[in-house]
Amino acid sequence: LPHAGYRYSGQTAAWGVRQAMGRKWKRVVVLGPSHHFGLPGRVSVPDVTHYATPLGEIPLDREFITRLLKSPAVVCRPEVHQMEHSVQIELPLLQYALGDFALVPIVVGQLDLVNVRQVAEVMRPLVDNDTLLIASSDFTHYGPNYGYVPFRDQVPERLKELARNAFRAISTMQPAALLEHVARTGDTICGRYAIGILLALLDGGHEAHWVRFDTSGRVTGDYRNSVSYLAVAFTSNKRGGGADGAGPYNAVPLTAEDKRRLLRLARRTIEYYMKNRRIPRVEELGVDLTPGMKQICGVFVTLKKKGRLRGCIGEIIPRRELYRAVIAEAVNAAVNDPRFPPVTAREVPDLEIEISVLTPPRRVAGYRDIEIGRHGIILRKGFRQAVFLPQVAPEQGWTLEETLTHLSLKAGLPPDAWKSGAEFYVFEATVFSERDILSRSR
Numbered sequence: 001l002p003h004a005g006y007r008y009s010g011q012t013a014a015w016g017v018r019q020a021m022g023r024k025w026k027r028v029v030v031l032g033p034s035h036h037f038g039l040p041g042r043v044s045v046p047d048v049t050h051y052a053t054p055l056g057e058i059p060l061d062r063e064f065i066t067r068l069l070k071s072p073a074v075v076c077r078p079e080v081h082q083m084e085h086s087v088q089i090e091l092p093l094l095q096y097a098l099g100d101f102a103l104v105p106i107v108v109g110q111l112d113l114v115n116v117r118q119v120a121e122v123m124r125p126l127v128d129n130d131t132l133l134i135a136s137s138d139f140t141h142y143g144p145n146y147g148y149v150p151f152r153d154q155v156p157e158r159l160k161e162l163a164r165n166a167f168r169a170i171s172t173m174q175p176a177a178l179l180e181h182v183a184r185t186g187d188t189i190c191g192r193y194a195i196g197i198l199l200a201l202l203d204g205g206h207e208a209h210w211v212r213f214d215t216s217g218r219v220t221g222d223y224r225n226s227v228s229y230l231a232v233a234f235t236s237n238k239r240g241g242g243a244d245g246a247g248p249y250n251a252v253p254l255t256a257e258d259k260r261r262l263l264r265l266a267r268r269t270i271e272y273y274m275k276n277r278r279i280p281r282v283e284e285l286g287v288d289l290t291p292g293m294k295q296i297c298g299v300f301v302t303l304k305k306k307g308r309l310r311g312c313i314g315e316i317i318p319r320r321e322l323y324r325a326v327i328a329e330a331v332n333a334a335v336n337d338p339r340f341p342p343v344t345a346r347e348v349p350d351l352e353i354e355i356s357v358l359t360p361p362r363r364v365a366g367y368r369d370i371e372i373g374r375h376g377i378i379l380r381k382g383f384r385q386a387v388f389l390p391q392v393a394p395e396q397g398w399t400l401e402e403t404l405t406h407l408s409l410k411a412g413l414p415p416d417a418w419k420s421g422a423e424f425y426v427f428e429a430t431v432f433s434e435r436d437i438l439s440r441s442r
Contacts, residue, residue: 001093002229003032003086003136003191008216009229013090015212016231017097026130027061028094029104029123031194032086033137037079039109043119043197044077045069051088051103055095061102064126068106071122073115080107086136086191094134101132111193116175120200127201133234135198137191139163142217143225148188155223156215162187163213163230170232171208171317175199177385202234207360209233210319254357258292259432265293265323266301266330266353267434273331274345282323293323298358298427300389301329303343303351310351311337316378316387316427318360326355354433356389361425367418372400375426379407379418386411390429 001016002009034044045065050057068074081087087105094101111119127133140162142148142155151158166189169181175196182192189195211233217226254262265287272280282289299322300314311333315325330353335342343351361378364370370377376390386407393403404418411417 001090001134001136001231002138003089004138004216004227004229006089008219008227009138009214010093012212012214012229012231013093014097016233017090017093019209019211019231019233020132021097024130025098025101025132026128027064027102027104028098028132028134029064029106029127030087030090030094030134030136031106031108031191031197032084032090032135033191033194034080034084034107034109035086035190036083037077037109039075039077039080039107041111041115042073042075042109043111044075044080044107044109046081046105047076047078051091051105053088053092053095055092058091058095058101058103061104064102064104067126068104068122071118073118073122077107081105086194090134090136098132108191108194108197111196113176113179113196116179116193116196117200120197123197123201133198133201135191135194137189137195139166139187139189139228139230141188141190141227142223145225146188146227148186150186155226156217159215159217159223159226159228160213163228164210167208167210167230167232167319168315168317170195170199171319172380172385173199173202173206173208174380174385176380176382180384198234206234206236208317208319209235254292254430254432255290256437258290259355259437261287261290262293262322262326262355263353263432263434263437266326266355267348267351269327269330270334270343270348270351270353273334274343274348279327279331282327285327289323294321296320297322297325298360299325299329300356300358300429301326301333302354302356302389303333304354305347305350305352309340310347311340311343312389313337314356314358316358316361318358322357352434354431356391356429356431359428361427363423363425367400367404367422367424370400370424370426372398372403374428376429377403377407378425378427379404379411379422380425381408381411381413381417381422384411384413384417389431390427391431 001013169177211231217223268285296318303311313332372393405415408417
């Protein structure tokens with residue numbers, strides 16, 4: 001949840017809190033960053049029994065707090081809490097939406113990945129199904145007032161794309177991925193360590209859902225200095241559809257007509273973008289939507305030119321309707337793949353488009369559980385990550401060992417990094433291309 005003034009981020013925060021309504025919560029844990037005090041390698045809990053707001057008093061879960069204090073990673077620094085708005089500003093919204101609950105306010109200091117995991121492990125045995133976890137954080141602080149000006153044109157669009165990239169990192173459910181995003185982009189996410197603790201607690205058994213995005217620039221009309229706000233909800237994916245939790249996604253097989261329309265949608269999107277330099281609305285593309293196109297799925301769009309890769313970008317975690325994802329990733333594959341120069345309008349007729357619709361990824365015990373030709377592979381080690389679609393290894397004629405060597409190199413790791421200390425996730429894909437489906441007729 002964001003924690004700016006209600007004028008700026010109140011609606012976004014309210015949309016986030018709304019996701020937790022409809023059930024009784026015994027306790028609410030709010031993790032918020034420290035804005036006023038240095039707290040290296042530590043988090044702090046208060047020494048009081050209640051917090052008071054205009055809506056009344058909230059009791060603190062003193063037993064929970066006392067048990068936290070047994071860890072050297074947790075301290076009691078009363079002065080840290082007295083002026084810390086990142087926790088306090090969430091409380092009236094929670095009182096109004098949830099009614100009675102016990103509160104655990106935790107102010108998070110300046111951590112690293114080891115500290116993040118250490119705090120999560122302390123909290124893990126205390127968190128049960130009646131505990132609501134909240135990470136309080138604003139997202140990008142843009143402009144000279146914040147010392148962060150990575151771009152100067154198309155600021156609203158680029159701020160949203162920066163938030164989407166952060167969300168993609170969050171959607172991996174790996175704190176290392178979020179911290180790597182911050183290190184790579186300089187993204188000024190003030191609550192990154194609070195979010196990291198939340199991700200470490202939830203692990204891969206949960207899914208992230210984009211709820212609402214806004215900026216202070218939209219509210220004020222001034223994007224010279226703007227703060228981004230994002231509400232994200234997390235739900236368990238251990239429901240239905242088998243042990244890997246893949247049931248809710250891509251539940252209806254794609255028909256031949258679904259595939260034809262998705263390919264047509266991707267091509268018309270690229271053509272539209274080349275003429276207008278903006279991402280089109282689906283209504284502007286003249287492609288009627290089918291139920292299959294409205295499923296929530298992960299997807300990659302691959303572009304080839306004369307049989308050679310020309311661009312490939314996608315989203316692994318299911319988070320929006322398939323047709324929306326195809327529109328967005330078709331543009332990304334054409335102009336935002338960092339491995340290639342942007343596609344030009346003259347090239348578009350020579351492109352062959354391929355779409356891969358993915359099942360949600362699931363973690364496997366080790367690389368020996370990976371099946372070449374069936375599984376797409378995600379390799380994670382430390383702050384590094386890379387992915388291959390299922391068709392990559394067969395197209396290249398690679399063995400499993402060769403595939404993992406190339407995947408390690410793609411992640412910026414040594415070629416043998418996959419042999420120890422790496423995590424592996426797999427997914428499957430329905431792959432179809434214009435050559436297979438459309439025979440180049442549109």
